[in-house]
Amino acid sequence: MDERRVRGRGGPVRWWRHGPPWPGRRADGEPAGRWPWRSTVLLAAFVLIGSGFAAHGQQDGRVALDPFARVLLVVAAGLLLWRHRRPVPVVFGTAAVTAVYLAAGHPYGPVLLTVAVACFAAVVAGHRRAAWTALGMLGAVQLLVAHWLYRWLPPSGDGPASLAQETVAATWIAVVVAVSELARVRREQWARERAERAQAARRRADEERLRIARELHDVLAHSLSVINVQAGVGLALLDSDPAQARTALTTIKSASKEALGEVRQVLDTLRAPGDAPRAPAPGLDRLPELVEQAARAGLTVEVTGRPPRLPPGTDLAAFRVVQEALTNVVRHSGSRHARVHLEQAGGVLRLTIDDDGPAVGTDAGGSGNGLAGMRERAAALGGTIEAGPRDDGGFRVLAVLPSAPGPER
Structure with missing residues (x-):
């Protein structure tokens, strides 16, 4: 034709x-x-x-x-x-x-x-x-x-x-x-x-596919990283310290349960598009949970600044950025200490996640799907993501997300 x-x-x-x-x-x-x-x-x-x-x-x-x-x-x-x-x-x-x-x-x-x-x-x-x-x-x-x-x-x-x-x-x-x-x-x-x-229609389908891919990656990468670390701890301490091995197994159970719940929510969206989600999307109000999960994986997280009240889309993006950054610290950094700083001024939220390094593994430079997903999230909201090694050997993730100023939580 x-x-x-x-x-x-x-x-x-x-x-x-x-x-x-x-x-x-x-x-x-x-x-x-x-x-x-x-x-x-x-x-x-x-x-x-x-x-x-x-x-x-x-x-x-x-x-x-x-x-x-x-x-x-x-x-x-x-x-x-x-x-x-x-x-x-x-x-x-x-x-x-x-x-x-x-x-x-x-x-x-x-x-x-x-x-x-x-x-x-x-x-x-x-x-x-x-x-x-x-x-x-x-x-x-x-x-x-x-x-x-x-x-x-x-x-x-x-x-x-x-x-x-x-x-x-x-x-x-x-x-x-x-x-x-x-x-x-x-x-x-x-x-x-x-x-x-x-x-x-194709553009909307592509955007939805990318959104689901980002959600699945963020959920699975974070949870599986925690499970992997705790499984290694449990195996190492199974004979010498059964109590600590039990704690590791408890962490694995908790992380896997949470991951299953979030994956189920994403799959429910696929099966019934247009329906309201059964559970609210995560936001910075769940930042203490991330800190606790990181602690179970052996990572100490110091949070400075108070989580502001954000629109749902920005709140979810900020949560996923922190989650992915902490996951990368657990997987690719030799540091057992990380810092999260939140600052909102002039309708802009600045999220900074630092660790002291040194980097370990082949993907430590920030070229994986996780950072690409973070950049896509930020770009969809009109924001930016900068990630790379610091001069002192650590690694920094800086997210700038536009948001309307509102009262603190």
């Missing part, structure tokens, strides 16, 4: 040159992929019957309908059966047959409708030049017949066309041009709107 690019507000989009701007239908309402038998037969019947009435009204100045004229009428209407599959040959064919019909001196009438329909189909299909060329050729033939060739063509004794006849012909051409162009513009508008809606 041929395609043509149309530039909309959101950039280049595509629309179908020989197809419908909506699924399953052409511009005239016929089902896509089918021959337009019904409309063609109805149009042929209208042309034949209407031409018969027109012949009765033009008996004095035009040649009566004969078998040859009726064959021309049927051929002109029958060509429209291919107007969607071969619009260019059809528009030239109907124009040629109509020109022969008029040159033979037969009555004016509905035969001109076949040219109008063929021209409309060609313009809507994107073949404007072919449509206007065919229409111009028919107009030129009409002018030649009406002002010069009428001396040698039937009916005998015919004179040149009057001003009224030329005005009617010019008006008919103008109407065909206007209607065809209006249909083309409207179809392109439908195509742009449909492409923009599809693009917006």
